[in-house]
Amino acid sequence: MNTLALTFLGTASAYPTPSRCVSCTALSHDEGIWLFDCGEGAQVQLMKSPLKPGKISKIFITHLHGDHSFGLPGLLCTVSQNSLRTEPLEIYGPVGLRHFVCTNLALSRADVCFDFIVHELETIPEQQPLDAEEWPLQVPSSVPFHPCEREGRLIRPDDNLIWHLYSDPKLTVKAVWVKHRVPSFTFVVQESPKSGKLDASKLKAMGVPPGPLYAKLKAGQAISLENGQMVSPSEVVGPSIPGRTVVVSGDSCDSSELNKVARGATVLVHEATLENSLWEQCVQNGHSTPEMTATLAKELDVKMLVITHVSQRYKTRAAELKEGDRSVQILLDEALEILPADKVILAEDFAVYTVPQQPPGGSASNMT
Amino acid sequence: MNTLALTFLGTASAYPTPSRCVSCTALSHDEGIWLFDCGEGAQVQLMKSPLKPGKISKIFITHLHGDHSFGLPGLLCTVSQNSLRTEPLEIYGPVGLRHFVCTNLALSRADVCFDFIVHELETIPEQQPLDAEEWPLQVPSSVPFHPCEREGRLIRPDDNLIWHLYSDPKLTVKAVWVKHRVPSFTFVVQESPKSGKLDASKLKAMGVPPGPLYAKLKAGQAISLENGQMVSPSEVVGPSIPGRTVVVSGDSCDSSELNKVARGATVLVHEATLENSLWEQCVQNGHSTPEMTATLAKELDVKMLVITHVSQRYKTRAAELKEGDRSVQILLDEALEILPADKVILAEDFAVYTVPQQPPGGSASNMT
Ligand SMILES: [Zn+2]
Ligand SMILES: [Zn+2]
Ligand SMILES: [Zn+2]
Ligand SMILES: [Zn+2]
Numbered sequence: 001m002n003t004l005a006l007t008f009l010g011t012a013s014a015y016p017t018p019s020r021c022v023s024c025t026a027l028s029h030d031e032g033i034w035l036f037d038c039g040e041g042a043q044v045q046l047m048k049s050p051l052k053p054g055k056i057s058k059i060f061i062t063h064l065h066g067d068h069s070f071g072l073p074g075l076l077c078t079v080s081q082n083s084l085r086t087e088p089l090e091i092y093g094p095v096g097l098r099h100f101v102c103t104n105l106a107l108s109r110a111d112v113c114f115d116f117i118v119h120e121l122e123t124i125p126e127q128q129p130l131d132a133e134e135w136p137l138q139v140p141s142s143v144p145f146h147p148c149e150r151e152g153r154l155i156r157p158d159d160n161l162i163w164h165l166y167s168d169p170k171l172t173v174k175a176v177w178v179k180h181r182v183p184s185f186t187f188v189v190q191e192s193p194k195s196g197k198l199d200a201s202k203l204k205a206m207g208v209p210p211g212p213l214y215a216k217l218k219a220g221q222a223i224s225l226e227n228g229q230m231v232s233p234s235e236v237v238g239p240s241i242p243g244r245t246v247v248v249s250g251d252s253c254d255s256s257e258l259n260k261v262a263r264g265a266t267v268l269v270h271e272a273t274l275e276n277s278l279w280e281q282c283v284q285n286g287h288s289t290p291e292m293t294a295t296l297a298k299e300l301d302v303k304m305l306v307i308t309h310v311s312q313r314y315k316t317r318a319a320e321l322k323e324g325d326r327s328v329q330i331l332l333d334e335a336l337e338i339l340p341a342d343k344v345i346l347a348e349d350f351a352v353y354t355v356p357q358q359p360p361g362g363s364a365s366n367m368t
Numbered sequence: 369m370n371t372l373a374l375t376f377l378g379t380a381s382a383y384p385t386p387s388r389c390v391s392c393t394a395l396s397h398d399e400g401i402w403l404f405d406c407g408e409g410a411q412v413q414l415m416k417s418p419l420k421p422g423k424i425s426k427i428f429i430t431h432l433h434g435d436h437s438f439g440l441p442g443l444l445c446t447v448s449q450n451s452l453r454t455e456p457l458e459i460y461g462p463v464g465l466r467h468f469v470c471t472n473l474a475l476s477r478a479d480v481c482f483d484f485i486v487h488e489l490e491t492i493p494e495q496q497p498l499d500a501e502e503w504p505l506q507v508p509s510s511v512p513f514h515p516c517e518r519e520g521r522l523i524r525p526d527d528n529l530i531w532h533l534y535s536d537p538k539l540t541v542k543a544v545w546v547k548h549r550v551p552s553f554t555f556v557v558q559e560s561p562k563s564g565k566l567d568a569s570k571l572k573a574m575g576v577p578p579g580p581l582y583a584k585l586k587a588g589q590a591i592s593l594e595n596g597q598m599v600s601p602s603e604v605v606g607p608s609i610p611g612r613t614v615v616v617s618g619d620s621c622d623s624s625e626l627n628k629v630a631r632g633a634t635v636l637v638h639e640a641t642l643e644n645s646l647w648e649q650c651v652q653n654g655h656s657t658p659e660m661t662a663t664l665a666k667e668l669d670v671k672m673l674v675i676t677h678v679s680q681r682y683k684t685r686a687a688e689l690k691e692g693d694r695s696v697q698i699l700l701d702e703a704l705e706i707l708p709a710d711k712v713i714l715a716e717d718f719a720v721y722t723v724p725q726q727p728p729g730g731s732a733s734n735m736t
Contacts, residue, residue, distance in 0.1 A: 015446040018416050040442040041409055048386050066476040070442045074408040077434050078383040096475050103471045106506040107464050108434040109497060109550050129477060135515055138474040140508070147503055182477050 004029050004191065004244055004355040006269065008347040009045035011308045013251075013273045013287070014067055016041045019316055020349055022067035023309060025248055025269060027189065029171070032057035035075075036187060036248040036269075042071035043078045049350060053079045058166070060173075061093030062250025063184035064100060069093075073104035080112040088115035088150055092165055092173075094127075094183045095120045095139070098152070102143045112148050119152040121163050121175060127183035162261060174261055178252035180286035185250050188261045191243030195220070199236045206231060242358040247302070251309065253283045255296055267355055268302040269347070271309035276334050290334035298338055303356075307335060308347040316348060372397050372559065372612055372723040374637065376715040377413040379676045381619075381641045381655070382435055384409045387684055388717055390435035391677060393616055393637060395557065397539070400425035403443075404555060404616040404637075410439035411446045417718060421447045426534070428541075429461030430618025431552035432468060437461075441472035448480040456483035456518055460533055460541075462495075462551045463488045463507070466520070470511045480516050487520040489531050489543060495551035530629060542629055546620035548654035553618050556629045559611030563588070567604045574599060610726040615670070619677065621651045623664055634723055636670040637715070639677035644702050658702035666706055671724075675703060676715040684716060 005028045010021030022039025026046075033055045035042070046053050056079060061069055072091075079089070091101065098118040105112065129137070145151070157163045163175040163185070170192055175185040195218050203214070208231060213223050222232045245265040249255055252271065262268065272294075273287035282289050288296075290307065297305035314328040315321055332346040345353065373396045378389030390407025394417075401423045403410070414421050424447060429437055440459075447457070459469065466486040473480065497505070513519075525531050531543040531553070538560055543553040563586050571582070576599060581591050590600045613633040617623055620639065630636065640662075641655035650657050656664075658675065665673035682696040683689055700714040713721065 015442065016412050018412055040439065041412065044384050044386055044409065064475050064477070066442055066445050066472070066478055069476060070438070070472070071408065074383065074434055074438045099471065100475045103467065103506070104434070104438070107432050107468045108437060109432070109503070110434055135477070136512075138471070138512055144504075144506060 002030060004246065006246070006267070006306070006353040006355065007049055007051060008306075008308060008349060008351045008353075009042055009049060010037075010039050011310060011347045011349050011351075012067075012312050013271070013309045014312065016067075017312050020312065021045050022071075023062075024071065025308070026051055027246060027248075031170070034058045034060065034189075036060045037062055037068040037250075038070075038072040038075055039067045040070040040074075043075040045349065046075070054085070057087065057089065059089070059091045060165075060187050060248070061091065061097055062186065062248070063094060063180060063182050064096055065182060065251065068250070069097075069100060072101065073108065073110065076101070076105065076112055076116070077108075077110045080110075080114060085114040088117050090117045090119060090152070090166075092119045092155075092175075092187075093121065094185060095123055095154075096137070096183075099138070099140055099143045102146050102149065105146050106144065112146070115148050115150050116146075117150045117152040119165065120154055121165075121185060122154055122156045123183035124157065124161070124177060126179075127177055129182050160260060161257065176257035176261055178250055178257060179254035180251045182286075184252060184286075186252065186255060186258060186262075187248050188258075188265070189246040189248075191245070193243045194241040196238030196240045199238065203236050206236070208236070244355050244358055246355055251286055253286045253288055253292070255288075258296070258300055262300050262302065265300060265302045266358060267304045267306060267353065268297055268300065269306045269308055270296065272307045272331050272335065273309055273311050275330050290331045291338065294335040294338035294344065297344070303343070304353075305335065305339060305344045306347050306353060307331060307344065310346075370398060372614065374614070374635070374674070374721040374723065375417055375419060376674075376676060376717060376719045376721075377410055377417060378405075378407050379678060379715045379717050379719075380435075380680050381639070381677045382680065384435075385680050388680065389413050390439075391430075392439065393676070394419055395614060395616075399538070402426045402428065402557075404428045405430055405436040405618075406438075406440040406443055407435045408438040408442075411443040413717065414443070422453070425455065425457065427457070427459045428533075428555050428616070429459070429465055430554065430616070431462060431548060431550050432464055433550060433619065436618070437465075437468060440469065441476065441478065444469070444473065444480055444484070445476075445478045448478075448482060453482040456485050458485045458487060458520070458534075460487045460523075460543075460555075461489065462553060463491055463522075464505070467506070467508055467511045470514050470517065473514050474512065480514070483516050483518050484514075485518045485520040487533065488522055489533075489553055490522055490524045491551040492525065492529070492545060494547075495545050497550050528628060529625065544625035544629055546618055546625060547622035548619045550654075552620060552654075554620065554623060554626060554630075555616050556626075556633070557614040557616075559613070561611045562609040564606030564608045567606065571604050574604070576604070612723050612726055614723055619654055621654045621656055621660070623656075626664070626668055630668050630670065633668060633670045634726060635672045635674060635721065636665055636668065637674045637676055638664065640675045640699050640703065641677055641679050643698050658699045659706065662703040662706035662712065665712070671711070672721075673703065673707060673712045674715050674721060675699060675712065678714075 007026040009024040012020040021041045023037040024042040025036040027034045166173040172190045247268045249270040272290040274282040375394040377392040380388040389409045391405040392410040393404040395402045534541040540558045615636045617638040640658040642650040683693045
C-alpha cells in the first residue's frame with residue numbers, strides 16, 4: 001500500500017450549485033477507489049477528475065440525506081456502462097440504503113451490468129430522528145432483490161458501539177455513529193502497519209542467504225544459520241512503518257464517539273457547515289461550526305483536519321466575490337483560531353490530499 | 369397567454385457529462401414554468417439558466433428511466449429552499465412515480481416546505497417491458513404519504529387511449545403513450561384559441577359604447593344598439609387567433625399515437641438518439657433515428673421539430689472536436705434529408721425556442 005490520496009469531488013452542503021457539488025470524497029489506493037457519499041452530480045464530478053469510475057470498488061454512504069445519496073443511482077448506472085468488473089461492487093450505509101438503491105434501480109429498470117451488494121449498518125436508538133414519532137422512518141418489510149444484486153450483511157455494532165465493516169490484509173474499515181438529524185456514521189479506514197526494511201548489507205555480512213530466511217525475518221521470526229548462529233529480526237529489520245488512518249465523517253453536531261477509534265488519525269475529513277456565530281442554527285440542524293470541528297481535531301490529536309460540507313452561502317475563494325458575498329475563508333480562519341496553520345485545510349472541489357506516510361511531516365503541502 | 373417558450377436544460381440521453389445534461393425541458397408561460405422530465409443535474413442547469421426555480425408549478429415525467437427522473441428528488445428539495453409557494457406543486461407521470469418520489473423523500477427525510485401532489489398515469493399492457501415476466505415491475509401495495517403530500521389522481525386513458533391530465537381556460541394537457549423499453553408518455557400542451565381583436569374605430573363609428581357590449585361581441589354574441597341596429601361579431605371582431613400546440617415526447621421508437629392529438633402542432637420536441645446507420649441498435653433500445661423522427665414530424669405536419677435526447681457519443685458543435693469525434697450535426701443533417709431547413713432544429717443545453725403565434729412564420733430564427 002503506497003498511494004493513499006483523497007480527492008474531494010463535492011464539498012458543499014444541502015444542494016449543488018454550478019460552482020460547488022454536494023458531498024462526495026474519493027479515496028484512491030493501490031487496489032482501487034473507494035467513494036464516501038455520493039451527492040447529486042457526483043458522476044459528472046468523477047468525469048471531470050482524473051479518477052476512473054470503473055475503478056470504484058466500494059461506496060460508503062454516511063447517511064441518507066439527499067446531498068449525500070441522490071447521486072448514487074445515476075452513478076451506478078453510469079459506472080455500469082463501461083465496467084469490466086468481475087468482483088461485485090460493495091455499498092455500505094445505514095439501514096434504509098438497500099431500499100433506496102433497489103427502489104431507484106427497480107423503478108428506473110436500470111440494467112446495471114455488474115453485481116452489487118448492499119451492506120446495511122444497523123442503527124441504534126440514539127440515532128433516531130427527533131420527529132420519528134410523527135413521521136416514522138420508512139422501513140418496508142422486504143425490498144425485492146435487483147437481478148444483479150447479491151445479498152449483503154446487516155452489520156450490528158459491537159459492545160463498544162463500533163461497527164466492523166471490512167477487513168483485508170492491508171485495510172480495515174470501521175464506523176462509529178455521530179449525532180445528526182438522521183442516523184449518520186463516520187468511517188475510519190485503517191491501514192495495516194508495514195514491516196520495516198531488511199538491512200541487506202548486514203544480512204550479507206552475517207552470511208544469511210537471500211530467500212525464505214529473509215521472509216521469516218521480515219515476518220518477525222528469529223532464524224538460526226547453518227553455523228548455529230541465531231539472528232533476531234531486531235538486528236536486521238528496520239522499524240515497522242505504522243499504518244495511516246483516514247477518517248471521513250458524516251454530517252454531525254457531535255462526533256465524540258471518534259475518541260474510540262480515531263485518536264492520532266493521519267487525516268480527519270469533517271464537516272463545518274456554518275460559521276461560529278451561527279452556532280445555534282448550525283447545531284439545531286445537526287451540523288458543526290469550525291470551532292467545534294477544530295476542537296474535535298485537537299482533542300483527537302489528528303495530524304491533519306480537512307474541513308468540508310460548507311454552506312453554499314460561502315463563496316469559493318476561486319470565484320469572484322460580489323459585494324455582500326462571504327468567502328469560505330471565514331470557516332478556515334475560525335478553525336485556525338484553534339489549530340496551527342499546518343494542521344487544517346479547507347477542501348475545495350477537485351482538491352487532492354495525498355495522505356503522508358506515518359510519521360507524517362504534518363505539512364499542508366500535501367494538498368494540491 | 370402571450371409568452372410560450374421552451375428552454376432546453378438537458379439534451380443528452382443515458383447519462384450526464386460535463387458538456388451536456390440529461391433530459392429536462394422547461395416550458396415558460398404567463399402563469400409559471402412547467403418542467404418536462406428531470407434528469408440528474410436539472411436543478412443546477414436551472415440555476416445556470418435565467419429561469420426561476422420558485423416559478424415551477426408543474427412537473428411532467430415522461431417515463432421513469434433515470435436519465436429522465438433522477439434529478440427530481442434533489443430538485444424538489446432545492447425548490448423547497450426558496451419557495452413562497454401557496455398552490456401545491458403538481459407532478460404527473462407513469463404509475464410508479466409516487467413510489468419513486470415518496471421513497472426518495474422519505475428515506476432522505478426531505479423536509480419540503482410546500483405541498484405537492486403526484487398524479488399517476490395508468491399504463492396499458494402495450495407499454496409493459498418485454499422482460500416484465502422475469503423482472504416484474506415493482507408495484508408496492510401502498511406507499512406512505514409524505515407529510516407535505518396531498519392525494520393525487522390515478523389518470524386512466526379514455527376509450528381513444530388519450531390521457532387527460534389538466535385543463536384551465538388557457539391551457540390543456542393530454543398524453544398519449546409511445547413505444548419504449550418501459551412505459552413512456554408524450555405530453556401535448558394545447559393553448560386555447562384567443563378571440564380576435566375588436567375594431568375600435570369601426571365600433572366608434574357605429575356608435576357602440578365601450579363597456580359590456582364590447583365584451584359580448586368579443587365573446588361571439590350579436591348585440592342590438594338603442595337605435596335598433598344589430599351588430600354581429602363578424603363585423604367588428606377580427607379573426608380569432610388559434611392556440612399553439614407544444615408536444616414534448618418521451619423516449620420512443622414509435623410515436624404513431626401522436627396522430628390522434630398532435631397533427632399540425634406548433635412545435636414537436638422529440639428524441640433522435642442515434643444516427644440512421646445504427647437503426648437496429650437504436651430501435652432495440654426503444655429509441656428513434658433522425659429519419660424516424662423527421663418522418664414522424666412530416667406526417668404530423670408540425671410547424672417545427674426540435675430534436676433532443678442525443679447520445680453522448682456525438683459531441684456538441686460548440687465543443688472542440690478531437691480526431692475521431694463525431695458532431696451532433698450528423699443527426700441534424702439526417703433530419704434535413706426529410707425536412708426543410710426552416711422546420712427542424714437540434715436542441716443544445718440552454719437553447720431557448722420561443723413558440724411563435726399561430727399561424728407561425730415557421731422560421732428557425734425563434735431559436736436563440
Ligand atoms: Zn449534508
Ligand atoms: Zn445531513
Ligand atoms: Zn432517455
Ligand atoms: Zn428511456
